[in-house]
Amino acid sequence: MTERLSQLIHDEARGLDIPAPSTDAILTRGRRTRRRQQALTGAAALAVVAVVAGGAVFAGSIGDDTARDIAPADTVDTGPSFAVGNTVYLDGGKVQATIADKAVKSLYYTSAGTLVRHGENDFSDRGGPQRFSLVTPNGDVLPVSVVTEETVPGVDPDQPYLAYAVITDGRVEVVVHDITTDTEVARVPVTDDFEGGWNAPPVAIEGDLVYVGTDTAPTVVNWRTGEESSTDRVDGPLVQVSGGRSVVQRADDHLTVLDVATGEMLDLIELPPSEYGTVLLSPDGRYAMVGDQVADPGGESADTTVRTIGSGDEVVLDGPSYDWGWTADGDLFRITGKGLQTCAADSGICDTTPLPDGLSAEAAEVKLGGQLYES
Incomplete structure (x- = not known):
């Protein structure tokens, strides 16, 4: 290329009006890429897991013939997910799906879409059988062949798994179910006992680890290998682990946020002056919602x-x-009289969009994604 031609090209380029890239698009793509990389890593690992002697732990390939029509992990973005009655709304109401059951109990974010826990009513305590369905980002409803009762399951937003515990012949077992293939991929016996207020201990799952709220101290199970240990980095029996972080109660009405891998204390949070004060981590573990989980009978609501x-x-x-x-x-959202309000957790800057036609803020039986309804 001659020097004169090169100069002409550069002069022309400087005169072009090129719009700035969308910050939101860049962030969204980055998050999706991170999830895709983790999902591919998990799939590769799962495909090579060997059967453990005795058959107590087992795993199958994600890519087997039972796979259902699920969008790739890097296209999954369900936005604010909520339910009214047995209708589930994804992406702030742009996508709607009907659950073939009486009511929705709670919603969980996974790498394959929004997982819905539903049943005869919207109760979590003494509410009868708990069934599950996966709502994909395009609104397809895929039943999951898992039925539990009076138990607290666990999910990981970066994986397509539902984890829960059962008691078989008096012994606790951790079960991991792939919701994309609707197959059980692991069942691991746990040494510790459980005599708590549920039919089986509550669990949380992140990566290869399932945290189980057993009697003496929470048990940590590697569901791929069957390795088991106890931990003081997670509180039980209602375990809370998100983004590699846990919430642990202190005796002085403070809660600590710990790195579950290292035990490092990341934050110290003072509880609200209420016996129902709680700290609820965001699904990605970056933020904590601090407030009161029970309505004020006097009619005043705390911020x-x-x-x-x-x-x-x-x-x-x-x-x-x-x-x-x-x-x-890690954004927050709620339904108000003006519409669906979504707020950035780091700045508190909010945006309100209209609700779907026919839906109002006074709608009964509203369930919000990322909120804790189990007790």
Whole structure:
């Protein structure tokens, strides 16, 4: 290329009006890429897991013939997910799906879509059988052949698994179910006993580890290898682990947020002056919602504090914490008289969009994704 031609090309390029890239698009793509990489890593590992002697632990390939028509992990973005009655709304209401059951109990974010726990009513305690369905980002409803009762399951937003515990012949077992293939991929016996207020101990899952709220101390099970240990980095029996972080109660009405891998204390959070004060981590573990999980009988509602873990930065949002849900990527949302309000957890900046036609803020039996309904 001659020097003159090169100069002409550069002069022309400088005169072009090129719009700035969308920050939201870049962030969304980055999050999706991260999830895709983790999903591919997990799939590769699962494909080579060997059967453990005795058959107590087993795993199957994600890519077997039982796979259902699920979108790739890097296209999954269900946005704010909520339910009214037995209708589930994804992406703030842009996608709707009907669950073939009486009511929705709770919603969980997974790498394959929004997992719905449903049954004869919207109760979590003494509510009868708990059934599950996967709602994909395009609104397809895929039943999951798992039925539990009076138990607290666990999911990981970056994986397509549902984890739960059962008691078989008096012994606790951890079960991991692939919701994309609707197959059980692991069943691991746990040494410790459980005599708590559920039919089986509550669990949380992250990566290869399932945290089980057993009697003496939470048990950690590697569901791929069957390796088991106990931990003091997670509270039980209602275990809470998100983004590699856990919430642990202290005797002085403070909660600590720990790195579950190292035990490092990442944050110290003072509970609200209420016997029902709670701290609920975002699904990605970056933020904590601090508030009151029970309505004030006097009619006054406390505000909700949202804290960035580790920095101590806080923003305050109107209304009690039970009115707010999480998105998978750590934004907050709620249904108001003006529409669906979505807020950034780090800045408190909010945006309101209209609700789907026919839906109002007074709708009964509203369930929000990322909110804790188990007790």
